[in-house]
Amino acid sequence: MLDNVKILGVPFSKMNMKETVNIIVNKIDCNNQSIFNIITGNPEIVLQAQKDSQLQTIFNEADLITPDGEGIVLASKWKGQPLFERVTGVDLLLEVLKMGNERGWSFYFLGADEEVNKKATENILEEYPNIIVSGRHHGYFDNVQEEKILLDIESKRPNILIVALGAPRAEKWIYNYKHRLPVKVAFGVGGSLDIISGKTARAPQKWQQLKLEWLYRLIIQPSRLRRQMVLPIFAYKSLMEALKEKRKRV
Ligand code: UDP
Numbered sequence: 001m002l003d004n005v006k007i008l009g010v011p012f013s014k015m016n017m018k019e020t021v022n023i024i025v026n027k028i029d030c031n032n033q034s035i036f037n038i039i040t041g042n043p044e045i046v047l048q049a050q051k052d053s054q055l056q057t058i059f060n061e062a063d064l065i066t067p068d069g070e071g072i073v074l075a076s077k078w079k080g081q082p083l084f085e086r087v088t089g090v091d092l093l094l095e096v097l098k099m100g101n102e103r104g105w106s107f108y109f110l111g112a113d114e115e116v117n118k119k120a121t122e123n124i125l126e127e128y129p130n131i132i133v134s135g136r137h138h139g140y141f142d143n144v145q146e147e148k149i150l151l152d153i154e155s156k157r158p159n160i161l162i163v164a165l166g167a168p169r170a171e172k173w174i175y176n177y178k179h180r181l182p183v184k185v186a187f188g189v190g191g192s193l194d195i196i197s198g199k200t201a202r203a204p205q206k207w208q209q210l211k212l213e214w215l216y217r218l219i220i221q222p223s224r225l226r227r228q229m230v231l232p233i234f235a236y237k238s239l240m241e242a243l244k245e246k247r248k249r250v
Contacts, residue, residue, distance in 0.1 A: 002064065005081040007238055010046050010059050012067045012076065016084045020066060021095050028105060028159050028184050035178050037062050038187035040089040042069035043234035044227055045167045050237075055168055058175045066092065070211045071231060075238035079245065089189040090202065093162060096185075100160065101128035108153055108183070111139035111164030112193040119197035134158035139165045150180050161186040164193040 002023075004011035013020065020038075027036040039045075039062045049055040059065060066087035067073055076083040100107065109121055117138045125133060134156035137149050153161065161183040163170040170188025174181070194200040203216035214231070218224050 004065070005076050005079060005083060007072060007075045007079070008046050008050060008234075008241060009056070010041055010049060011065060012041065012072060012083060013064050013087075014081075014083060015064075015066075015087070017087050017091065017095055020064070020087050020092065021099055023064065024096060024160075024185055025099060025103075028103075033182065033184070035174075035181055035183055036064070036185045037174055037178065038064045038066065038092070038185065039171055040066045040068035040087065040092060040187060040189070041072065042167070043071035043075075044230055045171070046072070047230050047234050047237070048168055052168070054172065054175075058168075058171050061175070070214070071234055071238075074235070075242070078239055078242035080242075089187070090192040090195055092187070093189050093192050093196075096160065097124060097128045097131060100131045102130070104130055104132065105160060106132035106134045106156075106158040108134050108156060108158040108161045109136040109164070109193065110149065110153075110161065111137075111166075111170065111189075112191075112197070113140060114138040116193050116197040116199050117164075119199075120193040123196055123198070132158075150177060154180060154182055157182045159184050162192075163188045164190065166190060 003014045005014060015023065039059065049059055067083050068086060068088045070086065073083050073086055109117060111117065112120065117136055121133055121136050135152050135158065141149060161181060163174055163186065165173055165188065167188055167190055174186045174188065191200060195202050201220065203213040207213055207216045214228060218228055
């Protein structure tokens with residue numbers, strides 16, 4: 001794993017967005033066929049990993065874990081090893097599409113419901129006409145459809161696999177099938193296709209700058225309350241971890 005800061009056992013990359021995209025460019029340009037698995041990690045998934053040994057293994061074996069969530073950046077500051085900026089799933093996807101548009105990369109979009117997946121792909125092609133969409137499939141599949149999706153990806157061999165199945169399902173899906181995925185880069189993007197399709201709105205820039213994107217999402221989607229209730233637990237645990245490490249140092 002590259003230079004990182006560990007938060008509750010999860011090694012977060014210290015790279016900013018530009019450096020992260022550069023790593024992806026290098027990966028796609030090189031001849032090595034092994035899959036480069038990126039995880040955009042937020043406080044919720046970090047807490048889930050505390051109780052889920054498979055998720056812990058997935059984090060340990062990931063090639064790059066980016067800080068998706070203000071809580072992660074804050075926790076890194078408490079540790080005295082501040083991360084430079086958030087690298088969220090949706091922002092990373094947009095940056096990678098931009099780079100892919102310049103370089104003619106191919107993509108496979110897996111996840112979200114059929115309407116969202118189709119509309120998001122159309123919008124992406126409109127905005128980034130030089131990328132190749134090797135394939136796409138919605139994320140509500142049974143075992144038979146899943147096998148067809150895997151065969152489809154195996155035959156199309158896209159440069160990048162985008163998985164929008166929600167966290168941690170996307171991360172587990174990539175991990176479980178990585179031996180069958182002939183792609184150079186794969187990462188989960190949560191609800192990004194919903195945003196790109198126009199089904200859900202992203203927090204306006206002002207809210208993002210004020211670090212209140214989580215509050216905006218809660219207001220437009222109150223059903224997220226249960227998920228976001230874990231944020232204070234994450235804050236408490238990561239603060240305790242930082243204090244413990246500080247005590248050890250003095
Ligand atoms: N999803 C899916 N299949 C499932 C469950 C979820 O394709 O079985 C999709 C869902 O339609 C949505 C995304 O996964 O597009 C999850 O979005 P969510 O807002 O939960 O993700 P977050 O950004 O919070 O990680």
